[in-house]
Amino acid sequence: MNRLGIMMLEPDLFHSFYTGMAEAGENHNIEVVLFSPLQIHPHTEWVQGYRYSNEIGSWEKDIFTIPEFIYDRTFYQDDFASKQAKAIAQWLKNRDDLCFLGYGLPNKWTIYQHLKKQDKVSPYLPETTLIESIPESIARIKKDKLVIIKPYDGAHGNAVYEIEADQKEMTIRTTKKLEMIEKKMDDDTLARWLEGVTRKKSFIMQRRLENTDDQNRPFDLRILLQKSEHEKWIVTCKGFRAGNQNSLLTNLSAGAAAIPYEEWKKNQKQYNWKYIESELSEILSTLPVILEEEFAPLFEIGLDIVIGKDSSVWILDMNSKPGHKMLQLLTHEEIKQIYSLPLRYCKALQRKMPAAGGEST
Ligand SMILES: Nc1ncnc2c1ncn2[C@@H]1O[C@H](COP(=O)(O)OP(=O)(O)OP(=O)(O)O)[C@@H](O)[C@H]1O
Ligand SMILES: [Mg+2]
Incomplete structure (x- = not known):
């Protein structure tokens, strides 16, 4: 049985996304473990982490070797622990006996410099x-x-x-x-x-893009793209985020509200939705491929799209470790499907990876 390790700076034992993934593991014949890069012993390479127990329905402390597949959910800050963890994550990424579901994106400035040269996406980037x-x-x-x-x-x-x-x-x-x-x-x-x-x-x-609605709330469109088991990019969640009146941020962590796509669209008749949606489909069909060509293989992308008052469409931000808070807009069944996606994708990678018993291609 292959193992998929969810890697976080501080393992979150209560996050429904990770327990949901661990519970789905059994059906896919993949064991899901949770660990921090800071908990890998540098000489023995044993990891002090957590293994999910389906019997008791929670994570239990355990010691294991580094899992062959890694779902990287580390969010770094400016402190010493983050610096150390970043170096360890890089060491793991460089090993060819391990496989990350996604290898991450560089900082916003590096992404901009690369994408600016790409004719298909450069018109959508704010200077x-x-x-x-x-x-x-x-x-x-x-x-x-x-x-x-x-x-x-x-x-x-x-x-x-x-x-x-x-x-x-x-x-x-x-x-x-x-x-x-x-x-x-x-x-x-x-x-x-x-x-x-x-x-x-x-x-x-x-x-500053004109991203405010008629009540002067900043808003943007958040699209979650994930890779299917057939290695195709699919939109698994999309919705609008509306911040507080007269404010700046649309981040849900800054108090913005998540609003279903169709509901927002229905209430914002002043925009040219036909035009906006054709621009969006252009972006969705080109951007993920370009990002992977320019940088590295990815498993998911959180896209922040700003829609201007003149219906102009702007790519504001892209994250390879997107937050999953927008999933609140989905039904229980849809969320369960999303929990199983990293496992399904892991199996697709497994087939390609000789070290994991798959065929080399
Ligand atoms: N050029 C801009 N015009 C209008 N609003 C902006 C602009 N840049 C940023 N904002 C606002 O600030 C928020 C945060 O900006 P951005 O998404 O670029 O960085 P971040 O969310 O801090 O980074 P990350 O998503 O990587 O954690 C946006 O969601 C948007 O509401
Ligand atoms: Mg952002």
Whole structure:
């Protein structure tokens, strides 16, 4: 029996997605384990992790060898443990006796630089610049009037700032503890502030897209793409996310609401949905393939699509480790199908992997 290891920085023993996967494992003849890269013994390579017990219906502590298939769900921060875990994950990815379901995407800036050269997707990308020279960045803010700056290895809406330039002054807006706060300042103060934030992290700049509805709520379309057992990309979930009135973020972790696709569409008649949907199908048929060609094999992609007031369609963000919160829009049966997808895909990989008893192709 092959083993699929769910890898997380801190194993979450109560997440329904992972227990759901583990329960589905039995039907697919795959044993699902849960572990942290920090819990691999460097010499013996034994892992102190968790094995799911179907009898008692929960994860139990166990020790095992590194599983041959890995579903990478590690989310890194800036701390020492994350740095260590990242290096271990890279070591695992480089081993050819192990197989990751997906090998992840680089940061937003690297993705942008690669995709900008691809004619099929470049028209959908908001122009993005890396903040390097502060005077040049201030000049861009003055030219565009309203911009967003955000860390290029962003996480769940953290450190996303809107900067507005008018005749008199600059205004920075951001979200702190789910509340919008704003500060007005002159050019010199803004320059010092930009220097401060970009010293700790690299930031990118884009113009602020007009992603607000008639109640001035920011919204976007979240599409979850996953690979089937036949290695075809399928849309397994799509829905809109609407943030708080007059706010900035559409991240569900920042308090946005998840709304079924058809319900939102029905209530937003001012958009040209025929045009939007033809643009979306163009994106869905080209982007996943391009991402895999440019970077590495993937199992799932969370796409954030912004729809402008003029029905323009923008690819704002793509994540190879998407959150699964939007699954709340699906029925129990549909969610169960999604729990089994990583297992089905794992079997497809198994057939190709000689070390796991499959045929070499
Ligand atoms: N150019 C923009 N125009 C309008 N809103 C934006 C823009 N960039 C970001 N936002 C808002 O900020 C949110 C977070 O931005 P983004 O998705 O790029 O990064 P993130 O969610 O922090 O990163 P990750 O998804 O990798 O964790 C978006 O969902 C959107 O609501
Ligand atoms: Mg995002």
